[in-house]
Amino acid sequence: MEVAVDLHAHSVFAGGTQALAITPEKKSINQKKAISHLTKTNQTMPLKGIDLIGTGDCQFTLWTEILKEILSEDTDGIFFLQNKRQTRFLLQTEMIFTAKMGKYSKETHVIFLFPNFPLVEEFRALLDGWRVKHQKMARPFIPCQSSSQVAERIHSILDLNPWVEAIPSHIMTPQGVFGSGKGNIRVNHLVDFFDSVTSRLKIFETGLSADPEFLRLIPELDDKVLISNSDAHSSALHRMGREYTVLSTSRIAYKSIISALRNNHVLYTAEFPPEEGRFFLTGHRAGRKRPGFHGESDYCYFSPQHVPSNDVCPICNKSLTIGVFQRCVEISQAQEGKRELGDVISPRKFIRMVPLIDILSHVLEIKTKTAKSLVNKYRQIINIIGPERMLWQLTSEDVESMLNGHIEKPILKAILEVKAGDFTFKPYGFDGVYGTLVIGQRGNYKNVNVIHSSKPIQQTL
Template identity: 25%
Template sequence: MAVYADLHIHSPFSMATSPSMTPAALCDAAALKGVGVLGSGDALHPEWRAAWERYEDGTGTVVLPTTEVEGKGRVHHLIVMEDFSCFEELAAVFAPHSRDLLTGGRPHVRLGGETIAAAVHDLGGLVGPAHAFTPWTSLYASHDSVASCYGEEPIDFLELGLSADTSYGAGIPELDGVPFLSNSDAHSAHPVKLGREFNRLDLGTVTPKAAFDAVKRGKVTLNAGFFPEEGKYNRTACTRCYRQYTLEEAEAHAWTCPIDGGKIKKGVQNRAHELGGGGDRSGRPPYYHIIPLGEIIRVVLGVSSPTTRKVEARYARLTDAFETEIAVLAEVPPEEIAEVDLEVGDAIAAFRDGRVNLVPGGGGKYGTFSFL
């Protein structure tokens, strides 16, 4: 059975998150999106963990306990467990090494990647680098190899992040055989954020154990998410004015923008190219490029925000007709969508055909798109 999964989200206890994020709101949003397996996010936080353990879901959403931690070197690690009780045990291991374990949704843990991974594996969990290419807080921002961070401990997966797709990681030889995940890293339950990237898992039964085992065994049959150019760190750019530079230009300017003195950050595209060297690109599941439905409607209507009433009304009409957003984006024929909304149907056909004009993002500014 094919089920869509988003395994990296956050809670109100993380920074810059919506206070309206509750288990009920998240499961309702996941059901509307078409996400059948949802990572809990922030499962090391005792209040958030308790909220999930008390929650009785009526949507059929399978919740898999997950969290993100920041270790030494500002590397972010995504952790997946089969049961919330495992996170209670992991919290006891991390407690002597963290000042914000009880207060922060994404805590800082003063341990290296190898020690963190070993602790997770000792409890039967899974671990891998989160948004592995992001230039601020990631594996490849701080290290040139997996072994440099994780030592002898294996990683169970690698999360690509919003500014990368499978092609970015598949060219890196050391990642041969490592499953890739694509997740939303959502800080809000709004459908333009939740499930904006997802994975298709091959499950025998739709249970937390089956979902956990699918990730453990690499039973990911599809990754779906942004065109990499939409990500806000895809290109090398100034973090103040967002002017983009080639790698050679950035190096010549000593990574300082000559226009305003801002810091130039290396883009994911350049970083992946540096690390690439002929990795095995065969055998990888397909990567399906999508654009959140709210963003598509926003562009069709020519408005500035995907949260306007006009956008939300069109969104509701389409999801009422076809049940879920993912069905509209990836499954329903465009001509059927056009019977409900001609303009959106045409836009869906355009992005499925690759008729999209992309203006790449960089330096912390998201890229933009239009339809051809």
Template identity: 30%
Template structure:
């Protein structure tokens, strides 16, 4: 059995998050998406943790580190932010923490509560704390807890971020870097971009949605796919054993959006309505031609800066990935309508209901079967999406990328612009 797992989301107790991010809506959204495992997010928040502990049930395999609710399994997860003043400026980094039990979470929260307020935000902020200090305190509580750098390349809060990050895992986590087993790629990068850095070969690459709402174009838009065989079972330990060992038998692939769809792929200024490729930015000397201030340097540019390999290199131990955009994005672009319009919602939901889940529509359902439930043009777009052949205008400085369809794409014809 395949397990689709999205292990980085937020609850309604985080800032700028939908009030619908509660267990009932998460479970419903997960099933429609095709996710079997979700991170809880925000286990550091006292009210959310109390609710999780009272509501989630131990599985029959007690001690698995996964907890059941309405046929969806949940892993205890949280995201925290560290801020540390250095001679090179304030370093700001987000980290995803995965805990194997409620008992470990209680102990972690006791420690984290001394580092910053846990009540103010579901994503707590720890001032005067380095990534190394956070890792050390986490592992002192439980060596089984897994901490990974969140959205590693995001300009403002990624470990490699252009605005406030580090140049290497070792620079940020220092002697504690030995405990890092994986990185989260984030939406604005994909594994192929990360493979350009030989120093990252030792780390597995995980992908999650970092969703702030339960809507299908957010939840599970990026996820990890595991399979433990007919006699195996998903558990906290089996998942992270597969991740740590780059075990392709059990860690099958990640699901990624086109990195151009991410909010920080290109350089630019959102308020100036200006974006630029790395090449254009170099010509501009990183200065915005509209406001004449320094551009927000995006992920593609930052990868170029740190890379020591050409695009296309694949490490021997690399976990494969599949690149698809959410179904509602496809329908919205095809119908030239908004994501949340009634027509888009009804058409996408009808197709999901007919097939079984959105991820099945996007990844697996044969084209002839799709044609029974959707018109020819939309099916052509779905198949082009599955082939990774759609064109996206790159996102920048907090603006999502925009899917661009032309008439040939809708008819399933190959065009140079599709690549």
């Protein structure tokens, strides 16, 4: 059977959580928020057509208590919200590993999946032993002295049980293993960060700013399983299910899902457009304070072939934030140096899509994605077509014949244009800012060289 999964999400506790401990009232308000988040998630996932979602932050005590109280186990390792069986949940979290590399530390996020609550408790005991501050942060840091200590600790987590899984998340962003982070540390081979645990890591998350086409530039990932998840921090329609993975599996049970992932029974992934991702191109955004000052109209962004030498910003003369596109090209060259974007190397199917609510927001010119009028229009379309997943799975002809006469013409036109790939972003995503959607035209992200500065440019390119 086909099962759509989203194995990376967060609870409402993933932001700052220290306030929770201050007063009992605050604690109860946040508990209410957390339960409401779970209820909304439960209602939203069926609209998206996603069968199974990660709980996020499953080791964070306050959240674990809520999960234990309001979820009940269905089949092994798969949970439902009591009395409201709409969505299935699986115990999942994300940790931030840091390893000292020269003067700086490299940060890398890793998702963990657990088959049951007792193993989550055992995991928490490991964190206690390492003095990780997991009571204050739902997504805590695991500081390590070196890559060998990173490996030692991931080995310990995986050794808890053969069904615990570790998945490096959004691997190309500055917070992912291959992304350029603080001090522009470059990890060009997995072993440089994951050391001896590298061979146990089989599944990798593409992240919003990359997709299988970009990751196929990297030879080392050829035999890895690439999956996609939303990394949603809210239950809003434009965040949930903005990426997901469709697996072929015999049943929806924890072990079947893990086996399908490990054996690469991925039918396809649905991908957020990489060009929209917050770290797609290399650049510096307007108004940034550090490093270097940019006025409100000073920004620059570049595709790899146009990045100034030594990655120095022509406006503030500090190091640019290196984008995912540039990192893919650099790692490709470091590992083999022969691949070009668009080369067909053991391709597996994937769909590029734009969340339907974003298309509606664009056409109807309503910026607030949670606006009632947008959500109503969204539901009107879902009522005809079925869950949003079908919009991307069905052919354009089918979508057209189903929607024609039932929704406004400009909306149908925009949906069909997105399905045909006639959309771009102006600008593309860069330096922590999402790209801005434009429907009805195509762009060329391989040839971008934009510098906008209110003061004279000092550096010659």
